[in-house]
Amino acid sequence: MSKKNIEKVSIFALGGVGEIGKNMYVVQYANDIVVIDSGLKFPEEDMLGIDIVIPDITYLTENRDKVRGILITHGHEDHIGGLPYILKTLNVPVYGTKLTLGLIEGKLKEANLLGETKRILINSDSEVQLGSMKATFFKTNHSIPDSVGVCLDTPEGLVVHTGDFKFDQTPVNDQYADLHKMANIGSRGVLALMSDSTNAERPGYTGSERTVGVELEEVFRKAKQRVVVATFASNVHRIQQVINAAEATRRKMTVIGRSMVNVVNIASELGYLHIPDGMLIEPEEVNKLAADRVVILSTGSQGEPMSALTRMARANHRKVDILPGDTVVIAATPIPGNERYVGRTVDELFRIGANVIYGPGSVSGVHVSGHGSQEELKLMLNMMKPKYFIPIHGEYRMLRQHALLAESVGIDREDIFIVDIGDTVEIQGGVARRGPRVPCGNVLIDGLGVGDVGNIVLRDRKLLSQDGILVVVVTLSKQDGTIMSGPDIISRGFVYVRESEGLLEEANRIVSSTLNRLMVENVNEWASLKTQVKDALGRFLYEQTRRRPMILPIIMEV
Numbered sequence: 001m002s003k004k005n006i007e008k009v010s011i012f013a014l015g016g017v018g019e020i021g022k023n024m025y026v027v028q029y030a031n032d033i034v035v036i037d038s039g040l041k042f043p044e045e046d047m048l049g050i051d052i053v054i055p056d057i058t059y060l061t062e063n064r065d066k067v068r069g070i071l072i073t074h075g076h077e078d079h080i081g082g083l084p085y086i087l088k089t090l091n092v093p094v095y096g097t098k099l100t101l102g103l104i105e106g107k108l109k110e111a112n113l114l115g116e117t118k119r120i121l122i123n124s125d126s127e128v129q130l131g132s133m134k135a136t137f138f139k140t141n142h143s144i145p146d147s148v149g150v151c152l153d154t155p156e157g158l159v160v161h162t163g164d165f166k167f168d169q170t171p172v173n174d175q176y177a178d179l180h181k182m183a184n185i186g187s188r189g190v191l192a193l194m195s196d197s198t199n200a201e202r203p204g205y206t207g208s209e210r211t212v213g214v215e216l217e218e219v220f221r222k223a224k225q226r227v228v229v230a231t232f233a234s235n236v237h238r239i240q241q242v243i244n245a246a247e248a249t250r251r252k253m254t255v256i257g258r259s260m261v262n263v264v265n266i267a268s269e270l271g272y273l274h275i276p277d278g279m280l281i282e283p284e285e286v287n288k289l290a291a292d293r294v295v296i297l298s299t300g301s302q303g304e305p306m307s308a309l310t311r312m313a314r315a316n317h318r319k320v321d322i323l324p325g326d327t328v329v330i331a332a333t334p335i336p337g338n339e340r341y342v343g344r345t346v347d348e349l350f351r352i353g354a355n356v357i358y359g360p361g362s363v364s365g366v367h368v369s370g371h372g373s374q375e376e377l378k379l380m381l382n383m384m385k386p387k388y389f390i391p392i393h394g395e396y397r398m399l400r401q402h403a404l405l406a407e408s409v410g411i412d413r414e415d416i417f418i419v420d421i422g423d424t425v426e427i428q429g430g431v432a433r434r435g436p437r438v439p440c441g442n443v444l445i446d447g448l449g450v451g452d453v454g455n456i457v458l459r460d461r462k463l464l465s466q467d468g469i470l471v472v473v474v475t476l477s478k479q480d481g482t483i484m485s486g487p488d489i490i491s492r493g494f495v496y497v498r499e500s501e502g503l504l505e506e507a508n509r510i511v512s513s514t515l516n517r518l519m520v521e522n523v524n525e526w527a528s529l530k531t532q533v534k535d536a537l538g539r540f541l542y543e544q545t546r547r548r549p550m551i552l553p554i555i556m557e558v
Contacts, residue, residue: 008428009156011192011390014440015039015055018396018420020336021078022442024055025161025194025392029154032131033063035070035092036150036161040081043444044337050444050458054082055421058439060090068130069120072096073163074147075103076234084111085445093118095128095135097146102266103234124148124178138178138185140165143209143235143370145173145272149182156427157191160384164196164393166206166372167379172213172237173272179383186384191427193386197394198371200402205375207368212331213241215365219357220249223327225291227251228354230301230309231331233259235370236267238331239297243275246295252281256320257299257308264297283319296320301332303341310341313348324353331366333359336395374405381409388432389416390425460550467549468493470541472511472533475556482519484558487511494549503544510540511553529555 007030016023021041027034043050060067069092072080083094084107094117096104101119108114122128128135132155137148142164152159167177199206220227231238246253253275255264267273286294300309309328311317322328328349334342342358349356357366372380381389389411391402396418403416417425417432422440425432444458474486489504489511514536518529530553537551 007155008426009154009159009191010424010426010435011159011194012424012438013392013419013421014057014059014438015041015082015421016078016393017391017399020198020393020395022053022055022082023079023393024057024082026060027133027152027154027159028066029132029156031066032068032133033060033066034068034130034133034135034152035060037073037079038070038082038086039076039078040445041078042335050446052081052445053442054085054445056439056441056443057086057090062439064090064092066131067092068133069093069095069128071128071135071150072100072104073150073161074142074144075100076144076164076232079164080104080107084108084113085443087111087113087117091116093120095120095122097121097123097148099144099146099236099267099270099272102270103263106262106266122148124181138181139175141168141171141175141177141370142166143232143237145175145236145267151185154191156430157387158185158188159192160185160190160194160386161392162193162195162380164198164371165376165380166199166370167376168206168208168210170208170210172209172240182380182383190384190386191430192388192390192425192432193381193384194390194392195377195380195384195402196371197377197391197398197402199369199373200377200391200394200398200405202369202373203375204373206371206373207365209237209241209368209370211365212238212368213244216241216245216329216331217248219327219329219366220245220251220295223292223355225323225325225327226286226294226296228296228298228309228312228322228326228328229331230298230329231367232301233257233263233299235332236263236272239264239267240273242295242297243273243279246279247276251293251295252285252289253279253295253297254281254283254286254320255297256283256317260297260299260308286320291323291326300345301330301342302335302338303343303345304338305341310345310348313345313352315352322349322352322354325355327355327357329366330356330358333367333369377402377405378409381406381411386411387415387430388425388427390419391416463548463550464493467547468495469550469552470494470507470537472537472551472553473556474511474515474553475558476515478557487515491549494547495545503541506544507537507540510536529553 010028014024023037023039025036040052124137124139134153136151149163150161298308300307312322389406391399399418422437424435426435471490473488475484533553534551
């Protein structure tokens with residue numbers, strides 16, 4: 001039996017399916033593993049205190065000698081944000097286009113990893129040999145320049161990952177999608193296609209980014225005072241359109257928000273942003289110029305509590321205030337889950353007296369998506385004509401909708417695999433089937449801690465946030481086990497001590513009588529003492545208050 005018949009291609013996601021964000025996809029053939037993207041996502045509401053979430057790469061670290069490299073499709077946070085954490089434990093080469101590597105290098109510099117990380121520049125004409133697989137690339141349109149799709153030539157056949165894409169016939173930077181190349185890949189025969197599902201629920205086509213520029217210029221012309229534009233820091237095309245509109249209306253521009261300043265610096269240094277000489281001013285200079293001569297480019301399009309726009313809306317930004325009559329443009333749609341934050345910021349802006357242009361409900365066309373709608377997804381499917389289809393990059397309903405689109409263009413239902421994180425699709429001898437699951441999940445980042453906050457810590461935080469904590473301190477005599485001092489009860493977030501003296505005195509009495517009873521019964525193991533105190537006190541407090549605070553008994557012997 002030839003080796004080819006024994007080996008198989010395995011395809012799976014460690015993030016990015018059943019969710020928006022933390023994209024990471026893996027293709028393995030024999031002893032060669034290729035990783036595509038390495039993103040982060042922002043925490044859900046029940047992840048108390050967590051800053052960001054990255055994929056669990058246990059499978060990759062266990063097989064580190066097989067990992068040939070990480071291919072990055074483009075420079076958005078949900079595709080590059082995990083790298084500084086992942087490269088600390090998995091030091092493999094990173095391949096990316098010029099702007100993508102520029103943004104990655106900024107992150108690695110902050111994490112002190114720049115010197116030890118091998119970075120390899122690619123473009124859409126590059127060919128990269130990764131063990132038994134060869135990677136080639138094709139240009140796509142997205143809301144950031146230099147985005148590419150990946151075609152992996154494996155011994156089993158071609159595996160294609162589209163990256164994030166739409167088909168923009170009039171791109172802002174004249175970087176047209178490689179339609180010929182995509183069709184050519186399709187004509188060679190695609191074994192498996194992984195394709196972006198973000199807008200699979202949206203009928204029709206996604207508008208061209210160029211239309212946004214026209215709308216922005218119109219908004220700038222009509223605005224009598226300052227204009228504040230909030231958008232994603234990494235949406236370089238949108239930033240260029242703001243610059244163009246500012247130039248056309250003879251306004252100066254200032255940039256606020258750390259991530260926005262970083263991207264503007266990197267993108268202009270690398271030649272992806274063209275800013276006229278003398279246009280940029282410092283935030284401190286804003287108040288010195290006439291109000292109708294200024295544009296403020298800001299982070300905060302998602303209503304993040306600490307972002308520049310939110311701080312300006314609450315009048316606690318150090319350098320810039322929003323005044324009645326200013327125009328605020330929120331040029332982004334809320335990521336699922338952020339709608340409430342955005343709504344709150346919009347309310348606060350209206351309360352100040354600003355004119356706010358936001359959301360799909362507004363008449364403005366100040367935002368178009370960077371992801372293709374249904375007709376574009378069908379076009380990709382028709383060009384690639386894959387034997388097997390794996391929808392990726394989206395919540396479950398989006399993957400499901402994308403699967404239905406694939407059926408509508410003639411792909412058999414049994415050849416479509418909707419996967420969860422960790423599910424493998426194995427293809428051997430041209431036949432695909434579901435394989436065993438690989439270890440997967442979320443790694444939570446809190447401050448400098450990577451993965452040290454797990455489900456138990458989160459559960460404790462949830463308990464503390466709901467019912468508070470009660471600390472019981474008792475000192476026992478080493479000789480005879482009698483109580484020498486205490487019990488002292490300290491309450492935080494449970495009840496207000498001054499108004500609950502009766503309740504806490506009774507709690508004191510219950511702790512004393514429980515300990516005395518245990519001494520009589522000759523129970524002197526600390527674990528038993530603590531458990532019994534916890535149980536007795538917990539029962540009493542629940543009867544009295546219908547609350548279950550966290551109870552921490554501290555027992556000392558003297």
